Amino acid sequence: MAGLVSPSGLSNDLTLLDKIDSESVVDILDKRFQTGSPYTYIGEVVVSINPYRQLNIYGNDVINEYRAREMWEKQPHIFALAESVSPNNQGKNACVIITGESGSGKTEASKIVMKYLAAVSSQDDKAEIERVRDILLRTNVILESFGNARTGRNDNSSRFGKYMDISFDFKGTPNGGNIHSYLLEKSRVVQRSAGERNFHSFYQLLAGANDQLLTSLSLKRSISGYRYTKGDDTQAMKVGSGPGTDDRKLFKDVEMAMKNVGFQDHEIKSIWRLMSAILHLGNVNFHDDGDSAAIREGNESDLARVAKLLDVDVEAVKDALTSRTVSAGGDIISAKHSAEKAEHGRDGFAKAIYERLFSFIVGKINSKIQVEKRHTDCVIGVLDIYGFEVLGINSFEQLCINYANEMLQQLFIQLVLKQQQEEYIRENISWVDVKYHNNQPICDLVEGRRGMLALLEDAAGGGLGKATDDGLLETLDSQFKANKFYTSRRNEPQDKTLEHGHQFRIRHYAGDVTYSINGFIDKSKDLVFQDFKRLLFGSKQPAISSMWKDGAQAKSIVTKRPPAAGTLFKQSMQELIKNLSSKEPFYIRCIKPNEIKSPQRFDTNRVAHQVAYLGLVENIRVRKAGFAVRQPYDRFLQRYKLICKETWPNHRLGSDKKAVEVLCKSMKIKKDEDVAYGNTKLFIRSAKTLNLLEARRDVKIIDVIIFLQKHWRRTLAQIRFKKMRALMTIIEYYRKYKLRKYISDLEKKFRNVRQMPDKGKSITWGAPPKSILSTVDYFKLVFRRWCAHFVISRLPKEEHEGVKMRAAILDAYVGSGRQGWQGGEWKTDYIKTNPEFNMAVSTLRTKEKEGLGKLLFAAEGIKLSSKAKGTPRALLITDKFVLKMDSTKKYKVMDKKPVSETIKSVSVFNEPSSKSVVLHCEGRNDLVMAFSTGNPVELTAILRYKLNVEKINVQSRIPITVEKKSSSLTREASIDQSASFQKRGNDVSVLD
Ligand SMILES: Nc1ncnc2c1ncn2[C@@H]1O[C@H](COP(=O)(O)OP(=O)(O)OP(=O)(O)O)[C@@H](O)[C@H]1O
Structure with missing residues (x-):
């Protein structure tokens, strides 16, 4: 029963559970976690529980088992889902949406999907195809270096959302792709929580760069020497000793991957320059000199290094850090910063450099794998995006992340329902409406026309008048006073869990999250002063300059304020949702079993919480509403035809549908009550029916095995017999040949025997074939007699008798000594x-x-x-x-x-x-x-x-x-x- 239960007897599809509730789902996940079989289905959705241990289920042998198989035929696996989306299977645009909280295994899942797609895509050995396949697989190393970091929850946490489109040509060969990154957590460049690390790339550079490169970048091999890498956990932060990482080795891998992808040497050099400039920039401090900021004494050398690495004028760097050019009424004036503002500006500059560097890297990869649309037959998207996040302090980033999850959950429900509804219509099955949690009001609260992001946009642009975080909160409170998904202390004074003046709470589908308003406006403005842009546009390094094209404007031009970060994020999310909606979606829902990365510990409450906010129980109900299982008639017959004599081994009932009807009738499965017959599929209402079929199949399969064995044995015997007969014929022919040859050789040897002086006595007879030994003996006798005849014929007649008598006793006397x-x-x-x-x-x-x-x-x-x-x-x-x-x-x-x-x-x-x-x-x-x-x-x-x-x-x-x-x-x-x-x-x- 490979399709329904695991070897340890667990349901492979959660829709087959008799009792659908959170406890039953958690219980199954617990057992799967303990038995090292991390995947379960809800229909076509894969639920994955992070095993936190290496399992031997991802090898090429396992990939081969899943090739050209339906999902339910084998044990649940991401490979089965990847097979469903692979162009070989459906040839339609599809996307795999991987969600789950940090550390639940999303990135690993996306790699497993990619591995499968690369392995099964048509093996064309053209160099170009190899190149694209190679780049697609290598991008992970680069993106993980620059976009991942160690957090409290995951040693290799993706600090950005990633959506990768892989294009396939008509043969199913990957010929290109495109990567979108979302909301890189750039604040990590300048600060992070205790015990966490900056992006891996910084540590890899410091640990892995050789001395020559380090010297050229004016770097010391010391993490504690730089404000942006210095950590509170010295052991974990030592160069090259980050837990679970080998920074030194990874640096080489990243450098190699960049070269393989096609980064030019000067571009790679520029990347190291920018990384080093950020590190040195972090060490530049300011003090107030009168009412303006000045570089702190002793930090000039750091500043000089920054200028050298960015290849810009040192004075220009100093100016950009300590003042800001303002164009007012045609006049250009320089407004001095305070020390605090300068530090703020410095950090903003560092974040911006890193963010643009990251975009540059993604863009570079894209330029190497982009493919013309006309060469593309189908596109498969893989979305690995941050899961729902609830931290100690939740800020603007968490709002964006949780909003993205709301959108994806809404899309999920819509698509699953929509898909199901469409299927029912297509199959001509009556549709049962299912109630489900609707996220739309929360999505509207965040992204609506007068939603939170719109208000933030106003606040960032000064449109609200009071462009302070407090003022913003006040506006939100009054705007969403009547919204049941929003609350704050002002709106609910009796709720003492909320702090007055700087906290608000959103009732997300995954649970309540309390946000702190502090820093919202700044983060939303995401301001990089025009002076910085101009500065880096002027860099003599072409790669650096190309990242800052918006710095080309003249000082006198008043720049239009760019949209706030929230607005940009909303736009990119909407685009993403549009893109995903245009494809057939497949889901992997990742679940984290515990907080301590343990391969044994299963934290029931944590998992129950994830099951709830991923809406798994709801998902099962939606899937089960009406019919738990559906199978195309041909596939159904393939599995169950053996249980009915009219369908085994092949039916003659006109159509597969008719054959399935006959089969179900023979099993007393009732139409409408137990199953419904669609146009191309059979819809099975409950697991009971499926279990009945499976039980019957289990019994019948033994008969089939015996039948097959019998036939196979007979076939084997026939084959053996035929071989033997052939062998005998060969032997017979060979013997005949040898015989004929011996006789014909003899015949040749004796042809002129009469003319020979010794009448052929000197002729050697050779070894005769065994079968004519006695015949040849007889021939020899005849020959001897023939020879004797010659001897005798020469004697007088009266002596003949004597000679014959002598011949008669030959045997007795030859060799007798007489x-x-x-x-x-x-x-x-x-x-x-x-x-x-x-x-x-x-x-x-x-x-x-x-x-x-x-x-x-x-x-x-x-x-x-x-x-x-x-x-x-x-x-x-x-x-x-x-x-x-x-x-x-x-x-x-x-x-x-x-x-x-x-x-x-x-x-x-x-x-x-x-x-x-x-x-x-x-x-x-x-x-x-x-x-x-x-x-x-x-x-x-x-x-x-x-x-x-x-x-x-x-x-x-x-x-x-x-x-x-x-x-x-x-x-x-x-x-x-x-x-x-x-x-x-x-x-x-x-x-x-
Ligand atoms: N299938 C798996 N087999 C073994 N270990 C796994 C598997 N999936 C995840 N892990 C372990 O869990 C860790 C976290 O996984 P991963 O980085 O994929 O999580 P994530 O959901 O992408 O996290 P984030 O959102 O923080 O990026 C991995 O580094 C690995 O140790």
Whole structure:
């Protein structure tokens, strides 16, 4: 519920409070102050309570959160208001009016607005735009130096009102601006209350100027050395040690800012000259010499310094300070001052120099940022003006300040009501009239045709006859006798709180203020003798001279008295109000939580007082009258459409208004009673309805989150799946490519293989892709066979069989150690060499009824029998039988077994010359023979090639089973060519 309550559960908009009274508002402000969330809304008005501590809520990350957001969407913040006024958002002229008492945070608020506007304005990096943006941000440093001072209430109090217009071009880029200053508190130059300081600029100059500059200005680095900077609080007044300030550093910042803004060196120098001249001027004292004033002894050097710094003649300065030129009936005479009057004149001169210097600085800044109207698309004004002021003694300045606040409050009520009324008319909603405090009678009392300022003007011009403060009070008393907002002791003798003869009281909207009439006429006249004007117009410093153009008149010309200060102030206020009224206003109402700048202390009474005089409760009531909240239909839908199935996720109801009606109906929100449907906005009467919507939204949002999560997960899975599929396709294509490449490379390598002398045996095959390893093995086999074919085809046909047989046992013998196994002649049968054996076999053939089968192998030797004896035997193998014959008994058949049941595997020794062979027979004794005729390798080949006995063992120790006993057969070379067996422990050795 970002829009309605803060994370700590506080109402974000005071109109949403159930109970609208001062206590509830103060209570919310207290909680906001304590929780470090200083902003609250009343509709579009931001109420700000000074946190008096640095909060981490002004960074660029936070700025980004507020971009392109409606005010109510995020937590209350000045950024939200700045976003509303920013040209990107509305493109209309607007103004931000910041009010509140001294120290409530107005200047800080204006800086926050500026920071936001600068950050979000279109980021065009043209040098000119950068320059203007830079100047607008840097002006603060300069204006704060010359216009701010430490007061009892604020260490950095603005002692002038400031209105800054920032112009934006059609792209929303700041391209210029204009600053207006109001009522600089120039009296501060010559006097101030205990513990307060003069304007920062004086201390910054004394602390920050380098020795060379100080010497050129004839200054000492000493605050106590000058009447106008000397204070009663020596610790606080030490150079560079003002609380909360670093004068030395700030001097550099100000100098740099002036240079960046475009002040020329001679202008900056003139500014330091004028500041120094003021300091020296304050040290010039007078005494009465007869009936006229004379410079006090010892002060001539100060006077000389003043003259030098102002670049005028020293005698002329002396004359201007001690006398006055009067033109009467064409004669020009010099009227001498008394010492008192001269001192008065000196202070007036110092104030005037500073005031004109300040105006010069503001004018200079303006000249650097002014922009032609035709290049301006919209203007945003920021007004940071002194708040309502009630001091121990309230004088003319307080009257002006409080009058300005009356005007602004009147404007506020008018504009808020007017805006609301206009909105109701525009939206076609019936209008409810609201009673509110009307400040107009008080404004009239001050500024009316026969109001206080008009009477002051008369008094200042001598029009009232008695141009004394007492006389003025008498006139005011009689003029406003019947005015219920004015009172004095004369008009209400029973009111003992008012002092007779010099106090009057005005009932301001913010509370009663008692003013002292003393000094009113002088301050109102604000007289600077023409002699001073002429003196400084004559300065050889062009910048100084340019500040005093009205000193150009000849002495003989009788100058028309300028309007009184009050009248000028009234005019500038009226102009300001006119300017503000022409723009869409936005308000920041600043509140000061305590008097001691504490980040913890919340002074309930003080805050209640401010809440009252800022008219916040009234403001809430006005805003709430009729409808507490209004929201454009599209925005409303954006937030709440999820709570109604007809509107979620998108409606098809023709218009947003219709969709909102359906949504409200589904929530049983009653038309007219709870809400009203305007042309473009929904008007919600009370917080109850909004809370209902928000509560429903909170419930629904969980469903939406689950729904979104579900979809998002599905989307993620789809994305992953697609990626995987793509990956597989890539892999598949790559594999195919690798395969094709391998095969095509092979094909290229083997293309001319027939013509190669070695028929391609030297070709390297390369590592094949894994998937075709077995295929390539097969290819290799085919290739080998193809090669073999060539070898074989060159041999006579009858040898083919032998070669094939040799090839068949290749795997068993390669690397076996039985070199030369494939060589030699294979005779198949060795009978022919022995006629007796041959005869016996022929006889056998004829005798055997079922047929002996085709003779495959026949050989003689000795057979291992029990006790390791070698018995002469002949071995006959046909494709059907295995026969053992006794070669000592005319080849009598000893044993005859079908060949398939008999031999399971065959073993030979891995030594080339061995003639022994072991036929392993399943379930029977192994047949171990050492041949005298017959080749054991040939026998293994016949067994595998012709009788499918696959297993051929070629080893050095052959496990045997003879006479049902298992042992091992080893081989030893025979010395005499004849074979024999020898017992070796449990094992047997054949000597062959
Ligand atoms: N948003 C803020 N965050 C932190 N401190 C603040 C904030 N606003 C104001 N302050 C503190 O309060 C002091 C006074 O604020 P600021 O000068 O803006 O008051 P002001 O209303 O302009 O006073 P004046 O009318 O005297 O010029 C600041 O110097 C600063 O210490």
